[in-house]
Amino acid sequence: xxxxxxxxxxxxxxxxxxxxxxxxxxxxxxxxxxxxxxxxxxxxxxxxxxxxxxxxxxxxxxxxxxxxxxxxxxxxxxxxxxxxxxxxxxxxxxxxxxxxxxxxxxxxxxxxxxxxxxxxxxxxxxxxxxxxxxxxxxxxxxxxxxxxxxxxxxxxxxxxxxxxxxxxxxxxxxxxxxxxxxxxxxxxxxxxxxxxxxxxxxxxxxxxxxxxxxxxxxxxxxxxxxxxxxxxxxxxxxxxxxxxxxxxxxxxxxxxxxxxxxxxxxxxxxxxxxxxxxxxxxxxxxxxxxxxxxxxxxxxxxxxxxxxxxxxxxxxxxxxxxxxxxxxxxxxxxxxxxxxxxxxxxxxxxxxxxxxxxxxxxxxxxxxxxxxxxxxxxxxxxxxxxxxxxxxxxxxxxxxxxxxxxxxxxxxxxxxxxxxxxxxxxxxxxxxxxxxxxxxxxxxxxxxxxxxxxxxxxxxxxxxxxxxxxxxxxxxx
Amino acid sequence: xxxxxxxxxxxxxxxxxxxxxxxxxxxxxxxxxxxxxxxxxxxxxxxxxxxxxxxxxxxxxxxxxxxxxxxxxxxxxxxxxxxxxxxxxxxxxxxxxxxxxxxxxxxxxxxxxxxxxxxxxxxxxxxxxxxxxxxxxxxxxxxxxxxxxxxxxxxxxxxxxxxxxxxxxxxxxxxxxxxxxxxxxxxxxxxxxxxxxxxxxxxxxxxxxxxxxxxxxxxxxxxxxxxxxxxxxxxxxxxxxxxxxxxxxxxxxxxxxxxxxxxxxxxxxxxxxxxxxxxxxxxxxxxxxxxxxxxxxxxxxxxxxxxxxxxxxxxxxxxxxxxxxxxxxxxxxxxxxxxxxxxxxxxxxxxxxxxxxxxxxxxxxxxxxxxxxxxxxxxxxxxxxxxxxxxxxxxxxxxxxxxxxxxxxxxxxxxxxxxxxxxxxxxxxxxxxxxxxxxxxxxxxxxxxxxxxxxxxxxxxxxxxxxxxxxxxxxxx
Numbered sequence: 031x032x033x034x035x036x037x038x039x040x041x042x043x044x045x046x047x048x049x050x051x052x053x054x055x056x057x058x059x060x061x062x063x064x065x066x067x068x069x070x071x072x073x074x075x076x077x078x079x080x081x082x083x084x085x086x087x088x089x090x091x092x093x094x095x096x097x098x099x100x101x102x103x104x105x106x107x108x109x110x111x112x113x114x115x116x117x118x119x120x121x122x123x124x125x126x127x128x129x130x131x132x133x134x135x136x137x138x139x140x141x142x143x144x145x146x147x148x149x150x151x152x153x154x155x156x157x158x159x160x161x162x163x164x165x166x167x168x169x170x171x172x173x174x175x176x177x178x179x180x181x182x183x184x185x186x187x188x189x190x191x192x193x194x195x196x197x198x199x200x201x202x203x204x205x206x207x208x209x210x211x212x213x214x215x216x217x218x219x220x221x222x223x224x225x226x227x228x229x230x231x232x233x234x235x236x237x238x239x240x241x242x243x244x245x246x247x248x249x250x251x252x253x254x255x256x257x258x259x260x261x262x263x264x265x266x267x268x269x270x271x272x273x274x275x276x277x278x279x280x281x282x283x284x285x286x287x288x289x290x291x292x293x294x295x296x297x298x299x300x301x302x303x304x305x306x307x308x309x310x311x312x313x314x315x316x317x318x319x320x321x322x323x324x325x326x327x328x329x330x331x332x333x334x335x336x337x338x339x340x341x342x343x344x345x346x347x348x349x350x351x352x353x354x355x356x357x358x359x360x361x362x363x364x365x366x367x368x369x370x371x372x373x374x375x376x377x378x379x380x381x382x383x384x385x386x387x388x389x390x391x392x393x394x395x396x397x398x399x400x401x402x403x404x405x406x407x408x409x410x411x412x413x414x415x416x417x418x419x420x421x422x423x424x425x426x427x428x429x430x431x432x433x434x435x436x437x438x439x440x441x442x443x444x445x446x447x448x449x450x451x452x453x454x455x456x457x458x459x460x461x462x463x464x465x466x467x468x469x470x471x472x473x474x475x476x477x478x479x480x481x482x483x484x485x486x487x488x489x490x491x492x493x494x495x496x497x498x499x500x501x502x503x504x505x506x507x
Numbered sequence: 508x509x510x511x512x513x514x515x516x517x518x519x520x521x522x523x524x525x526x527x528x529x530x531x532x533x534x535x536x537x538x539x540x541x542x543x544x545x546x547x548x549x550x551x552x553x554x555x556x557x558x559x560x561x562x563x564x565x566x567x568x569x570x571x572x573x574x575x576x577x578x579x580x581x582x583x584x585x586x587x588x589x590x591x592x593x594x595x596x597x598x599x600x601x602x603x604x605x606x607x608x609x610x611x612x613x614x615x616x617x618x619x620x621x622x623x624x625x626x627x628x629x630x631x632x633x634x635x636x637x638x639x640x641x642x643x644x645x646x647x648x649x650x651x652x653x654x655x656x657x658x659x660x661x662x663x664x665x666x667x668x669x670x671x672x673x674x675x676x677x678x679x680x681x682x683x684x685x686x687x688x689x690x691x692x693x694x695x696x697x698x699x700x701x702x703x704x705x706x707x708x709x710x711x712x713x714x715x716x717x718x719x720x721x722x723x724x725x726x727x728x729x730x731x732x733x734x735x736x737x738x739x740x741x742x743x744x745x746x747x748x749x750x751x752x753x754x755x756x757x758x759x760x761x762x763x764x765x766x767x768x769x770x771x772x773x774x775x776x777x778x779x780x781x782x783x784x785x786x787x788x789x790x791x792x793x794x795x796x797x798x799x800x801x802x803x804x805x806x807x808x809x810x811x812x813x814x815x816x817x818x819x820x821x822x823x824x825x826x827x828x829x830x831x832x833x834x835x836x837x838x839x840x841x842x843x844x845x846x847x848x849x850x851x852x853x854x855x856x857x858x859x860x861x862x863x864x865x866x867x868x869x870x871x872x873x874x875x876x877x878x879x880x881x882x883x884x885x886x887x888x889x890x891x892x893x894x895x896x897x898x899x900x901x902x903x904x905x906x907x908x909x910x911x912x913x914x915x916x917x918x919x920x921x922x923x924x925x926x927x928x929x930x931x932x933x934x935x936x937x938x939x940x941x942x943x944x945x946x947x948x949x950x951x952x953x954x955x956x957x958x959x960x961x962x963x964x965x966x967x968x969x970x971x972x973x974x975x976x977x978x979x980x981x982x983x984x
Contacts, residue, residue, distance in 0.1 A: 344839065347839065361822065362824065370827040408956070410917065415883050433934055440885075459938070479888075483916065485934040
């Protein structure tokens with residue numbers, strides 16, 4: 031029997047977990063629960079004997095993060111597919127199905143978000159096994175979570191009949207009001223819609239043919255016209271950009287008559303807000319009085335609070351708080367009652383309106399070659415910490431408005447300044463005059479850390495002329 | 508008529524306004540309300556035609572801060588007196604009285620805390636004028652604030668009789684419980700004890716002779732043995748360290764029978780907690796729904812909150828909060844209900860117990876020559892921003908475990924490395940090898956800013972051998 035191809039949806043940039051999740055580095059890539067990121071935990075869950083290498087659907091901004099995080103946990107991908115623009119789940123899932131069908135139209139595809147928490151891998155694997163039987167018979171299988179509370183934040187699935195294994199789906203139900211949620215919980219036969227789907231590739235293509243045929247031709251063209259860009263599969267922008275923005279639920283599933291549901295009664299969360307993060311952490315390791323803290327936060331006489339600091343340099347202290355979340359990073363802090371968790375996205379919108387950099391970006395800026403962060407920024411100088419991965423190189427570049435002093439503090443740098451190439455090692459420095467064509471590389475086996483001191487009248491990231499770039503970056507990449 | 512000598516008490520290191528106030532730089536030196544520090548506003552209030560140059564009572568840690576802050580507002584001091592150890596207000600006030608009496612025993616002395624808010628300078632001056640009449644007749648005059656609410660956080664003064672001007676004091680009343688506070692407010696004839704006193708120097712010395720004679724000899728010895736240390740008056744440690752730790756109220760005033768009270772009905776606050784800061788700011792410039800914010804904080808649907816960030820790099824966001832304080836600095840954030848303001852000191856004690864640097868110190872470390880802050884600290888390297896005042900110099904020093912790269916980013920440095928002296932200007936760098944004897948000076952007219960990159964296996968501040976120091980600093984200074 032052929033293996034199941036996991037399709038991980040990793041293009042989202044939710045703001046409900048701000049300030050720890052931002053557009054530049056959203057929640058699926060952050061270690062919110064435990065040491066691995068949600069994306070890594072999702073990829074690991076869908077790996078092993080029964081699974082083929084995963085397809086990851088993402089966008090240009092996240093491609094290097096995806097590649098690095100898979101590499102860290104030793105999972106080889108089938109493809110990291112770059113959607114030229116976000117068009118919701120319908121075309122992303124069709125593109126993945128078309129790609130898998132090229133090899134084997136009957137191969138099973140498991141589509142899953144990459145930002146959910148499903149700690150019980152064995153129970154989830156058993157549910158997938160049940161689903162696979164139905165999927166091989168031409169069903170589109172959705173997975174429904176057995177509800178444990180009258181949640182109003184999720185959509186529901188109504189099951190037809192009773193019994194084990196895959197059952198027919200009677201209907202989708204939108205996020206309910208509280209009385210309806212309570213009634214469904216009491217009545218039984220309703221499950222939370224987890225947004226996880228299992229189907230044979232051809233089954234999904236046929237469903238699009240029947241219910242959303244306008245997608246087929248342009249998505250096929252985007253897949254056929256995809257270019258391999260340093261190991262990333264860039265879908266063709268032309269056919270993609272005209273696509274309707276629609277979820278797979280609206281575009282296809284709600285109209286299809288071959289849907290089945292497999293109930294999953296293990297633990298699951300979509301981590302849709304800080305209240306959910308608090309609940310997960312409290313479930314995992316109950317804190318006295320529900321006061322969930324971390325290594326950099328202190329709760330004094332608090333009940334049912336989440337006090338969280340992502341930075342060793344930021345100490346959070348809560349006194350006498352109840353049902354409150356305090357989430358701090360090195361450059362922002364959010365404070366709100368737990369029941370206002372869903373309003374965090376409005377706060378992010380407000381900050382964006384004020385032009386605050388914290389709305390979308392982190393101090394640490396991830397690049398294909400490593401990362402950098404600004405340590406000090408003043409009118410006429412800037413200090414950065416730059417970390418370059420072993421074997422990586424920055425682009426060959428020059429600046430019009432600034433000169434740079436580089437001091438290597440860990441590892442060894444290979445530095446090109448105009449026609450001279452120098453090896454600069456720990457505790458050595460080098461000067462890059464204004465206008466000089468220069469490049470920084472790490473030829474070593476350990477990360478290279480360098481302190482850069484820029485001086486000049488203009489210090490923006492856009493004062494850069496690129497001559498060569500091994501990562502084939504385009505403007506704004 | 509001789510002028511009044513202000514004696515500013517500036518040795519306190521309260522923790523109730525943590526994280527903005529810490530032992531290393533307490534609230535009187537911070538710009539909590541408006542652009543000047545509370546200390547500066549206090550010094551300014553007690554300056555002008557009727558006043559002699561002030562005497563400031565402080566400790567070794569704060570001496571350079573006091574000198575710099577007076578200099579900034581153009582006030583020349585009579586003396587910055589360094590108490591070898593904190594012994595509460597009784598000996599500090601006696602020492603000041605003895606110093607003033609050396610010149611003129613009948614000269615008036617006005618003792619005032621330096622961390623209170625008294626915005627109406629004219630009304631306060633009028634009260635002082637009333638008090639001076641009584642002080643010249645041998646009375647010890649206290650100033651009482653006309654209460655505006657049944658405050659339980661202050662001591663009270665009960666006045667004898669009614670009328671204008673200085674009235675006899677009947678008795679001191681400890682911080683009351685709420686019912687007693689309400690009764691006093693309703694009854695009238697009670698004032699808040701502001702801890703401000705006016706007397707002729709000899710009157711206070713006589714009061715000590717009568718009521719606390721054991722202080723006289725050692726405090727006189729500490730004043731007589733004081734040494735002038737670069738313009739600071741260091742009281743002799745020997746006689747000082749054996750003194751009883753007692754407030755002027757307990758030691759003398761509660762036993763004296765020559766006390767008068769002048770009522771001050773203008774605005775006053777001791778800023779004894781963040782609730783008081785909120786009240787001041789809200790009084791000064793009422794915010795809609797009482798949501799007091801600053802340039803780096805955003806309130807969404809909040810009522811009666813103080814959202815405060817002292818750093819442009821720290822964005823504070825509150826959603827749906829009521830009666831809550833959120834105070835952030837670049838390295839700590841405090842969140843508490845307004846009515847828990849007095850518990851902040853317990854939080855600081857808890858952090859201190861955990862060994863957190865944020866309990867006592869700020870990232871920015873003030874020194875006589877300027878200040879520095881750590882921008883990045885790792886196992887084997889540290890990056891600092893160092894700002895040196897015009898004309899100032901660091902000590903001539905060497906390190907056993909680290910070498911240093913210095914890059915000047917603003918102004919000009921005069922750098923000594925072993926036998927070589929070099930002028931290093933903007934965008935130039937210099938290397939200080941491990942073990943080299945070196946010194947950094949600012950020979951210019953503008954502040955000099957330098958980025959220091961240290962590398963080595965040990966980077967503690969105590970890896971320093973000092974050869975010469977223009978500030979005559981002792982170990983641990």
